[in-house]
Amino acid sequence: MVKAKRILKWQRDPEGMRIRILEAAKQEFATHGLAGARVDRIAAKAGANKRMLYYHVGKKDDLYLAVLEGAYEQIRVEERGLDLEHLDPPEAIERLIGFTWNYFIRNPEFLALLNTENLAKARHLKRSTKVKSMHSPFVEMIRTVVMRGVANGDFQVAVDPVQLYISIAALCFFYLSNSATLSVIFGRDLLKKEARDERLDHMVALVLAALTGKSTAAFGNSKALKHRAAAAHSDA
Amino acid sequence: MVKAKRILKWQRDPEGMRIRILEAAKQEFATHGLAGARVDRIAAKAGANKRMLYYHVGKKDDLYLAVLEGAYEQIRVEERGLDLEHLDPPEAIERLIGFTWNYFIRNPEFLALLNTENLAKARHLKRSTKVKSMHSPFVEMIRTVVMRGVANGDFQVAVDPVQLYISIAALCFFYLSNSATLSVIFGRDLLKKEARDERLDHMVALVLAALTGKSTAAFGNSKALKHRAAAAHSDA
DNA sequence: ACAGTAATTATCCAACGGGTTAATTTGTCC
DNA sequence: GGACAAATTAACCCGTTGGATAATTACTGT
Numbered sequence: 001m002v003k004a005k006r007i008l009k010w011q012r013d014p015e016g017m018r019i020r021i022l023e024a025a026k027q028e029f030a031t032h033g034l035a036g037a038r039v040d041r042i043a044a045k046a047g048a049n050k051r052m053l054y055y056h057v058g059k060k061d062d063l064y065l066a067v068l069e070g071a072y073e074q075i076r077v078e079e080r081g082l083d084l085e086h087l088d089p090p091e092a093i094e095r096l097i098g099f100t101w102n103y104f105i106r107n108p109e110f111l112a113l114l115n116t117e118n119l120a121k122a123r124h125l126k127r128s129t130k131v132k133s134m135h136s137p138f139v140e141m142i143r144t145v146v147m148r149g150v151a152n153g154d155f156q157v158a159v160d161p162v163q164l165y166i167s168i169a170a171l172c173f174f175y176l177s178n179s180a181t182l183s184v185i186f187g188r189d190l191l192k193k194e195a196r197d198e199r200l201d202h203m204v205a206l207v208l209a210a211l212t213g214k215s216t217a218a219f220g221n222s223k224a225l226k227h228r229a230a231a232a233h234s235d236a
Numbered sequence: 237m238v239k240a241k242r243i244l245k246w247q248r249d250p251e252g253m254r255i256r257i258l259e260a261a262k263q264e265f266a267t268h269g270l271a272g273a274r275v276d277r278i279a280a281k282a283g284a285n286k287r288m289l290y291y292h293v294g295k296k297d298d299l300y301l302a303v304l305e306g307a308y309e310q311i312r313v314e315e316r317g318l319d320l321e322h323l324d325p326p327e328a329i330e331r332l333i334g335f336t337w338n339y340f341i342r343n344p345e346f347l348a349l350l351n352t353e354n355l356a357k358a359r360h361l362k363r364s365t366k367v368k369s370m371h372s373p374f375v376e377m378i379r380t381v382v383m384r385g386v387a388n389g390d391f392q393v394a395v396d397p398v399q400l401y402i403s404i405a406a407l408c409f410f411y412l413s414n415s416a417t418l419s420v421i422f423g424r425d426l427l428k429k430e431a432r433d434e435r436l437d438h439m440v441a442l443v444l445a446a447l448t449g450k451s452t453a454a455f456g457n458s459k460a461l462k463h464r465a466a467a468a469h470s471d472a
Numbered sequence: 473a474c475a476g477t478a479a480t481t482a483t484c485c486a487a488c489g490g491g492t493t494a495a496t497t498t499g500t501c502c
Numbered sequence: 503g504g505a506c507a508a509a510t511t512a513a514c515c516c517g518t519t520g521g522a523t524a525a526t527t528a529c530t531g532t
Contacts, residue, residue, distance in 0.1 A: 012497095012498065012499070012508080012509055012510075013509095014508080014509070017509085017510095032271060032355075033269050033270075033271055033272070033352075033355055034269075034272070035268060035269055035271040035272030036269070036270070036271030036272070036355075038488095038489070038490095039489070039490060039491085040488095040489070040490090048510085049510060049511050049512080050490090050491085050511095051491090051492085051510075051511070051512090052509085052510070052511090054490095054491070054492085055509075055510080056509095059490080059491070060490070060491090112355060114414060114417055115351045115354075115355065115413070115414075116269075116355075117416070117417050118351075118413060118414050118415075118416045118417050119268075119269055119272075119348060119351065119352075120416075121416045122416035122417045122419070122420045125416075125417055125420045125421075126420055131420075131421075132420065132421075132423075136421070156445075156451045157445075157451045157455055159438075159442075159455060160434075160438065162422065163434070163435065163438040166410070166411060166418065166435075167407055167438070167439070167442060169410065170406045170407050170409070170410030170411060171403055171406050171407070173406070173410050173414075174402070174405065174406030174409050174410050175402060175406060177351070177354060178350060178351075178354050178409075179354075180353070180354045180356075180357045180358035180361075181350055181353050181354050181358045181361055182402065183358070184358050184361045184362055184367075184368060185361075185367075185368075185371075185372070186398065187368075198396075198399070199399065199402075202395075202396065202399040202403070203403070205446075206395075206403060206442075206443075206446045207442075207446070209392075209393075209445070209446040209447075209449065210441075210442045210443070210445040210446040210451070210455070211445075213445065213449045213450065213451060214449065215392045215393045215446070215449060219393055219395060219446070248478080248479055248480075248527095248528060248529070249479095250478080250479070253479085253480095274518090274519075274520095275519070275520060275521080276518095276519075276520090284480085285480060285481055285482080286481095286520090286521085287480070287481070287482090287521095287522090288479085288480070288481090290520095290521070290522085291478095291479075291480080292479090295520080295521075296520070296521090
């Protein structure tokens, strides 16, 4: 598939162009939503003529769906890279939360795209066989982790993996997706480093406390709590 | 303020008109977002001439801000109606979650409006002294409930009330706001009664397990769990 | 009854925005 | 070196949309 037949000067580069268009479109849709996105702006950002969008991808809606599918594709790929099998159940859960958290922080457009798609009542997603076939490996990962945890006594009870998956996503997603309004309401910047670290501590502590029945220090000593080892939370 | 000076036939009713406009605008903005909303559609839905919007409220942006402020106002009012003082701490938390959950279910436009505002990076909210002055009573409520719980031994640790507030909102908000995409991903309707009841059970169990250190039945017996007393969850 | 004001309607318009048509350029293959 | 297709550009089209102007109607106090 390596199209570098001749690495020489090529004014023309279809695949490169397509990628630039989709990247520009992703930014545009993430920033302005579907209705707020401007086709001309996407073209400009991609350094392309407007006609190119229609030539390489399709109309605005097709463009949007392509972006959405790409976004799901990307997270699924990264999710698959996370192996929790060899970790202690509590560590596995912590890692799972850490990954989700950091992925959302690294890919804010993903959050925006999901919100946009939900505003559209998943109209496009429903038509996408592609996305529907991309199952998240997390649900199965969680199931085995929870079962192991229950078996070895780390966890008190067997939670429904789907519910837990949604809950972990929820804790991360909402905080980041709504950080703008929440920051105004609480009168402080929820995105600054310390606030983010504190949030991650809280989420991990909350979920682990629920699973193990044992509260960790971070969960309790709120407010006057230490962010010491917080830096250790990076994803795979 | 009762403007019913003469209850007789009035073709004209400014305040009623304003209310109809704001209600129509709320639906429109919630359904289509800020950019997707159409001024003409709002007028039509309100049974008004388009000019009336500008006369009674202002331009599109003003209209949107007015709707947003109204939405915050409404939830704050209902929040204040919830008194948790006389309840056992665990019951108080359960009630808090139940209220949040049911409020979001009863007011789906609120979720959509918040998402829209966050897409706009809270641009409008920042300019609204009105909303900034409307503090949620929940943070203080949670603080005292948690302190009581710790004091009487119900709770193991003192969580940061702000974090807990955000977490509870997150668990409810994300599930409902993203139900469209999640339903597609999981291939089942997350909004049907049984699914909603199961979700509420899970959220209550998760948070209470974390706070008390004792897992409840509902948290453990996932999937094959009973929705028996689920009907009891109605808000204040 | 009438003047004055508040509320409402009818109509218009310029800018915008998605999408298209048709011409032009660039590379490829013989 | 020219034919053919792929890629790119320039220019245009036309329905939509937020907003404005100005005329009209209903209510109020006198």
